[in-house]
Amino acid sequence: MKNSRLTPDLCIVGAGSAGLAIAAGAQQMGADCVLVERGKMGGDCLNYGCVPSKALLAAGRAARLGAAARAFGVTYDPPRVDFQAVHDHVHGVIDAIKPMDSQERFEGLGVTVLRGEASFVGPREVRVGEHSVRARRFVLATGSTAAVPPIPGLAETPYLTNETIFDLSERPEHLIVIGAGAIGSELGQAFAHLGAKVSLIEMARVLPHEDEELGECVRQSLRADGVDLHEGVAVSAVAAKGGGIEVTLEADGGERRLQGSHLLVAAGRRPVLDGLGLEAAGIERRDGALVVDRRLRTTNRRVFAAGDVGGGPMFTHVAGYHAGIVIKNALFRIPAKADHSAVPRVTYTTPELAQVGLSEAQARERGGAIHVLRWPFAENDRAQAERNTHGLIKAITDKRGKVLGCGIAGEHAGELIQPWILAMQKGMKVGDMAQTIVPYPTLGEVSKRAAGSYYTPKLFSERTRRIVRLLARLG
Numbered sequence: 474m475k476n477s478r479l480t481p482d483l484c485i486v487g488a489g490s491a492g493l494a495i496a497a498g499a500q501q502m503g504a505d506c507v508l509v510e511r512g513k514m515g516g517d518c519l520n521y522g523c524v525p526s527k528a529l530l531a532a533g534r535a536a537r538l539g540a541a542a543r544a545f546g547v548t549y550d551p552p553r554v555d556f557q558a559v560h561d562h563v564h565g566v567i568d569a570i571k572p573m574d575s576q577e578r579f580e581g582l583g584v585t586v587l588r589g590e591a592s593f594v595g596p597r598e599v600r601v602g603e604h605s606v607r608a609r610r611f612v613l614a615t616g617s618t619a620a621v622p623p624i625p626g627l628a629e630t631p632y633l634t635n636e637t638i639f640d641l642s643e644r645p646e647h648l649i650v651i652g653a654g655a656i657g658s659e660l661g662q663a664f665a666h667l668g669a670k671v672s673l674i675e676m677a678r679v680l681p682h683e684d685e686e687l688g689e690c691v692r693q694s695l696r697a698d699g700v701d702l703h704e705g706v707a708v709s710a711v712a713a714k715g716g717g718i719e720v721t722l723e724a725d726g727g728e729r730r731l732q733g734s735h736l737l738v739a740a741g742r743r744p745v746l747d748g749l750g751l752e753a754a755g756i757e758r759r760d761g762a763l764v765v766d767r768r769l770r771t772t773n774r775r776v777f778a779a780g781d782v783g784g785g786p787m788f789t790h791v792a793g794y795h796a797g798i799v800i801k802n803a804l805f806r807i808p809a810k811a812d813h814s815a816v817p818r819v820t821y822t823t824p825e826l827a828q829v830g831l832s833e834a835q836a837r838e839r840g841g842a843i844h845v846l847r848w849p850f851a852e853n854d855r856a857q858a859e860r861n862t863h864g865l866i867k868a869i870t871d872k873r874g875k876v877l878g879c880g881i882a883g884e885h886a887g888e889l890i891q892p893w894i895l896a897m898q899k900g901m902k903v904g905d906m907a908q909t910i911v912p913y914p915t916l917g918e919v920s921k922r923a924a925g926s927y928y929t930p931k932l933f934s935e936r937t938r939r940i941v942r943l944l945a946r947l948g
């Protein structure tokens with residue numbers, strides 16, 4: 474497109490999960506949209522995040538099928554991993570999904586797509602190269618990027634992030650990972666399953682943002698997979714050494730040194746705000762983060778922030794949810810507000826860890842009486858039949874049985890959490906879950922059994938027994 478002055482209804486900066494959902498929705502509802510992208514269409518999720526990480530995890534699971542099959546009396550040869558083929562599989566999956574996020578598809582919908590870097594030059598104008606866009610409303614959907622901790626030597630040492638690790642076409646000999654949050658745990662385990670030596674370094678514990686008991690299930694699996702875990706340690710230095718990487722850890726008053734071939738930094742995320750000319754648009758930040766209200770408006774009322782850039786929960790499904798909020802506000806002037814209280818999250822390790830609503834610790838911190846309802850996978854017949862007994866469901870209710878949250882660590886936890894999301898969203902009571910008829914034998918029975926355990930003390934109490942005996946005497 475030649476130099477232009479565009480005056481659309483909506484200008485969206487960033488063609489990742491949030492920007493694409495807003496552009497597709499708004500344009501098909503009759504708004505004239507301009508979508509600006511400086512990198513790859515599809516953003517992090519398609520190119521450097523959800524899609525390649527889940528594809529890599531799937532390859533890792535395939536590599537460990539042989540080990541899992543031994544329990545059934547079935548043996549395979551030890552797996553041979555062709556890492557170039559793993560790389561090609563990961564990029565093949567990206568290629569298969571790519572057309573949905575492509576410039577051609579969006580132009581086909583009528584969206585004007587500008588490829589370049591967007592920057593505000595005033596409260597109502599964005600510049601993209603030679604193009605000027607004066608829109609009725611704008612959306613910042615510029616996502617997040619790896620936060621790089623200020624570790625001495627790191628800046629001078631070659632390291633990988635989620636933006637480069639999926640380009641590896643040779644298996645790392647020994648991958649050292651800084652951070653055992655979602656990214657470090659998922660990718661650390663995937664590489665371990667694929668036969669790399671993996672050291673996982675975490676200043677707190679594995680998955681520190683998750684319920685401790687559920688996180689422990691993942692921690693045990695990582696250990697069983699041979700991941701070399703270093704928790705509760707500080708990284709005091711990083712250096713390139715002898716063609717590899719040396720990481721120095723401070724632990725128990727002493728120093729520990731790790732030598733590896735590759736280093737992955739997975740130490741958290743930060744919103745992408747650089748170069749956007751926020752000051753020119755009157756968009757304020759506080760402590761480095763955008764100031765955003767519940768309608769997802771920045772301090773410039775014409776500019777919304779959706780997805781990771783807002784600094785809230787950073788997930789593709791949240792980006793999609795934000796798209797609906799922005800469309801309601803910007804197109805229909807409905808004052809819809811974002812509510813993150815029933816946002817689920819899943820870490821796709823083996824076992825998966827899924828959570829919605831409050832964890833036990835969060836519910837206790839909030840105060841008031843709670844019930845913690847547990848059911849181990851070991852007491853589920855399907856889990857026994859399939860030898861997937863490593864797992865636990867924990868549902869939290871208030872004293873009247875209203876569901877406050879649920880967490881599951883176990884096979885298919887990401888699917889099993891779904892009725893609990895509905896329960897949270899609709900303010901349901903645990904009795905609603907307990908009364909459903911669930912097919913036998915399914916893993917889903919863990920939800921019914923955990924819910925049913927709310928009634929166990931009453932159901933099997935001395936009072937119930939007295940009533941039953943009394944009624945029996947009455948004939």
Ligand SMILES: Cc1cc2nc3c(=O)[nH]c(=O)nc-3n(C[C@H](O)[C@H](O)[C@H](O)COP(=O)(O)OP(=O)(O)OC[C@H]3O[C@@H](n4cnc5c(N)ncnc54)[C@H](O)[C@@H]3O)c2cc1C
Nearest residue numbers: 487489490491511512516517522591616780781787788789
């Ligand atoms: C390794 C990894 C695994 C993940 N796995 C999952 C998962 O399994 N499930 C899940 O729900 N979430 C997952 N996530 C999180 C998910 O990827 C993000 O929440 C999601 O991509 C956020 O979408 P977004 O639109 O806000 O940002 P992005 O997808 O990052 O898109 C932002 C876009 O804005 C562009 N941009 C930035 N600045 C400018 C500018 N000035 N001008 C023009 N364009 C600009 C960028 O190039 C980018 O394409 C994962 C993330 C990572 C890193």
Ligand SMILES: NC(=O)c1ccc[n+]([C@@H]2O[C@H](COP(=O)([O-])OP(=O)(O)OC[C@H]3O[C@@H](n4cnc5c(N)ncnc54)[C@H](O)[C@@H]3O)[C@@H](O)[C@H]2O)c1
Nearest residue numbers: 622652653654655656657675676739740741787819820821
């Ligand atoms: N399955 C999913 O949905 C999924 C998967 C991957 C990523 N994501 C998104 O990306 C985010 C995860 O990114 P992440 O894993 O980088 O961040 P995170 O915040 O989840 O984890 C980072 C970890 O690094 C640790 N850490 C930070 N600095 C350190 C240091 N100097 N030394 C040792 N440990 C250090 C932190 O204690 C923390 O546990 C998620 O919160 C989510 O928003 C989602």
